[in-house]
Amino acid sequence: MRNAITRKFVTLSIISVLLVGAFAPASTVLAASGDTIVYVTKTGECYHADGCSSLKKSKIETTLQEAVDDGYRACKKCSPGTLDSTTTTTSTKTTTK
Numbered sequence: 001m002r003n004a005i006t007r008k009f010v011t012l013s014i015i016s017v018l019l020v021g022a023f024a025p026a027s028t029v030l031a032a033s034g035d036t037i038v039y040v041t042k043t044g045e046c047y048h049a050d051g052c053s054s055l056k057k058s059k060i061e062t063t064l065q066e067a068v069d070d071g072y073r074a075c076k077k078c079s080p081g082t083l084d085s086t087t088t089t090t091s092t093k094t095t096t097k
């Protein structure tokens with residue numbers, strides 16, 4: 001009867017692994033890599049995902065990393081995602097244009 005107990009334990013282990021796997025991605029939904037293509041406008045202060053209504057006037061392709069480095073913020077309408085290291089974006093070097 002030992003086999004039955006072992007099998008039950010294995011089944012429980014598999015279920016718990018599946019549960020952890022299902023919940024893990026939820027915390028990284030908005031995080032994107034710096035290579036992600038985003039779009040900025042000539043006058044705006046935000047970067048956008050493709051197809052955002054704010055891109056009708058001008059649409060300049062760039063990467064998420066460059067947009068953040070230039071001081072752009074994530075658009076609230078289209079939610080283009082943020083860099084993984086969001087905590088380090090507060091103290092960037094001051095760039096005057």
Ligand SMILES: [Zn+2]
Pocket residue numbers: 047048049052053054075076077078079
């Ligand atoms: Zn947008």
